[in-house]
Amino acid sequence: MVTVSPGPRLTRGVHLGYALGSIGTAAFGTVPGLLLLYYLTDELGVAAGIAGLVVFAPKAWDVLLNPWIGSRSDRTESRWGPRRPWMLAGGLALPPLFVLVFAGPGASPGVAAAWVAVAFLLAATAYGCFQVPYIAQPAEITDDPDERATLMSWRVAALAIGILLAGAGAPAVVDAFGGGRGGYLAMAVFVALLLAVGMLGAVAGTRNAPTLTRVHSEGRLGRTLRLAWGSRPFRLLLTVFVVQALGIGVMLAGVPYYSREVLGDPAAGSLLFAALVAPAVLVMPVWLRVSRRRGKRAGLLVSSLLFAVGAATLLAGDAGGTASVVARVVLVGIGYAGMQMFPLALLPDVIAADEAASGERRAGVFTGVWTAAETLGLAVGPGLLGGLLALAGYASSTGDEVVAQPASAVTAVLVGFSLVPALLVLVTLPLVLRLPPDRRIPERTA
Template identity: 35%
Template sequence: MTEKRDSATISTGEKLAYGVGDMALNIAYGSIGFYMLWFMVNAGGLSPARAGLIFMIARFWDAVTDYLMGLVSDKTRSRWGRRRPYILFGAVPLGFSFAALWQIPPGSDALRFAYYLVAFILFNSAYTVVAVPYSSLMAEMTQDYDERTSLSGFRMGSSFLGTLIGAAGVTLVVDILFGSLPRSRSWPLMGAAFGAAIVLILAITGFGTRERVSGGKPVFAGFVKTLSDFFRLREFRIVLGMFLFNMIGFDVIMATFFFFLTDVVEVSGDPTLFMALPLVVAVFASPLWIQASRRLGKKTAYIVSALYFAAVMLFCLWISPGNEAAVLAICVLSGIGISASQIIPWSILPDVIEIDEFHNGVRREGAFFGISTFLYKLASAAAIGATGIVLQVFGYVEASADESVAAAGRVVQSASAVSAVRLLIGLLPGVCFLASALFVHRFPLTRDRFKSMLEELDRRRIAAVQGTEGE
């Protein structure tokens, strides 16, 4: 079977159907990223180090399964395509496993540790079944350089909405909608409601998209050989460095933001506004960065955004307790940076697939995204695990899992624990964004070079077809 290329314009309806898939994934990702570490420490009663260890083990498992899932989806042949069956049939297990994460089991610390570890591993397995094919889907919907940027914009706009639901919706449901209930009921109810929403939204993506770019039988050279092939590509090494540092910086912000609100700034009342505002701003800032990428190029636009984002996060080092006006200002300014950090890298990543095909003669979207997310999750596992360890080393004290004990009052953290939270959210992400900007500065691919490369790939395809016909 010869490869068919299709750079036709994609309808707005299909772009929306594709984009909302990331809304579903980021309802889960946002809820877990912003609350899970805090939830296990301050509702589940685990120490920060144990909670961080759960993140680390589960993410390591997630990293391994990502690559395997990429290979499985590359091998798949069905009337629905290679990627869409996993989005459709993986949705229900993903919804159920998400709901299981937010239970508060009775028993000893060891029992709760085991429960959250198993629940997290099961969730990550289900997430991988859906997320890796979804990430690969864009490259098979179109090969047009600007259409991919547009698709990325729809995807990331929906991603921000999903993360917004995860970030602000959790406190809205737990503290307001079910605020009269004990947390042993309010958190599980939130998990069930969000799990059902995840299933329904993914059905829209599965039924509403189309895979246009099809290839011949994929070539599988094994993990080590495939990884070696990718690392021989200078562009892959550069894009990987950009992607890893960018995502780790964002992950650390997510993991520490609720700690920052509750233990450093000590916001009064419901924190929903503070959780929602950065992501609302990020949604409205999305067109700004799409336009900037078109005018300046993806590379320049990303460097500007990374420097800006790093500078904004530094202000978290000095905001005094109770200064909620300053926190609101940081929320607005950081939302602009969040928008760029999620749109531009995800529009650059798929371009490496054609670079790989150009140099190595094979097309392997699933393997590429599987390896990319494999390496990212290894790095993220270490970063979030280290975050929990740092909090414990600096004296952060977990709340009791016993509701009657926890109701006696919020734990007041030591000055060293508060300083640790400040450094984790104010300094570490900025260092990551600066490193990411240094990588992308060296990225050699431009719009014109990408277009020339596609034209050469088309010439090779035509020559291969003519050669086959000549036989």
């Protein structure tokens, strides 16, 4: 094993350049979860259960793909470092593929669903090529845990901006272009531009970042997967993050349904989404201060509690009017910001501890497993909501057709947007308490 002295502190240029990538990943992580299920059920006329499967299946592919990408990027040797060539490939491929998801021909619901499924599968593949090495970078460009927390605060702030731009902007673009398939296609072009700016910006912005690589990858995917799973801190952190991502995925997919069926105002979706993600930009310095004074584990616990409490209050529906609902969603958003920052700040610490103990470069494998599980959780969320709506008798529609929903479907929307996310986050709290305190993460546990 080669001993590496702590590298220099990262420049603001690297902080900003790295953070740009999250604008792109936020767009892809948000818009399909927010609009794709609704596009399938209420624009293409696909049955809710089938639509949930279409959203879920392509991202389930990432469970197999992303660890392989991580292993390959661990073994990549180039003058650009091990990660940036993969990031470039994903950043170039994803924008046009995303447009194809919403550019299918007018056809029967079955053919339309098949088109979306194939295009979304290809887009998810391109996204993995970028996201896996992108998340691996922090463990390799600095040895300082506080510096990683700072890097993650920049990243999550950019993530919030990206989610706000994509999540609030995408529905607005659909409406501005008259809705329908043309409106969704215009939205896809808008999101593709965000993807290109964010992902390619990160490739360019990290060109001067150091690569503090200790050794070359061991290289055998099966063995490194077993070793990654053998890290107890990684197992706990991954489980917490995935279950919470599942709760977030259900809530995001429920925004347009909640706006229309509970609040009676489809246009309120953009307002709710802004209330969910805008607080992250403002409260990120607060969460960073909590991280440095109380620790990342404590911050994750508090932010998870805020999210769960805020989500549970949404079960009251439109009691108190739209302003009251927005205030409750803001509370959810404050917790959501911490739930994004703290696991991402803890992950590089876990990876660096493993690398220091093993003398092998496995960051790509760790982040491959991480992103596979994260995308699976975010994909299962809309799928879970689609299944819940199907069981409740939700009636799909096409174009401008207006369909009256049964009371059971409205109840399913209400529960799916509030109680389900709250419970999913609450069940992770015992696992959060079992995470090692900051700076005492064991280097290796079987």
